[in-house]
Amino acid sequence: xxxxxxxxxxxxxxxxxxxxxxxxxxxxxxxxxxxxxxxxxxxxxxxxxxxxxxxxxxxxxxxxxxxxxxxxxxxxxxxxxxxxxxxxxxxxxxxxxxxxxxxxxxxxxxxxxxx
Numbered sequence: 001x002x003x004x005x006x007x008x009x010x011x012x013x014x015x016x017x018x019x020x021x022x023x024x025x026x027x028x029x030x031x032x033x034x035x036x037x038x039x040x041x042x043x044x045x046x047x048x049x050x051x052x053x054x055x056x057x058x059x060x061x062x063x064x065x066x067x068x069x070x071x072x073x074x075x076x077x078x079x080x081x082x083x084x085x086x087x088x089x090x091x092x093x094x095x096x097x098x099x100x101x102x103x104x105x106x107x108x109x110x111x112x113x114x115x
Contacts, residue, residue: 009109022095
């Protein structure tokens, strides 16, 4: 199993920045993929950014150029830096980790961007 603990959401004005954190209970080297989804009210869950094997990072077009994903291998933590935030970035952001064929989820953290 993998237990994920998220932090870093909050209320921010448009144009501002936030950093989301997700700490995994297992070494990040044992995890096949790790990243972030988000879900806005009334919308489907959207993949925002994720690492795949080999440390390749993929970003959704909606955040490309405005977000950066990074990782701290020593603490098995991934970060999502969100910049130039827009009201349409408002959503619950969920961290996920793929481990031995199963996808684990964090509890979600709310990001609210005011105009």
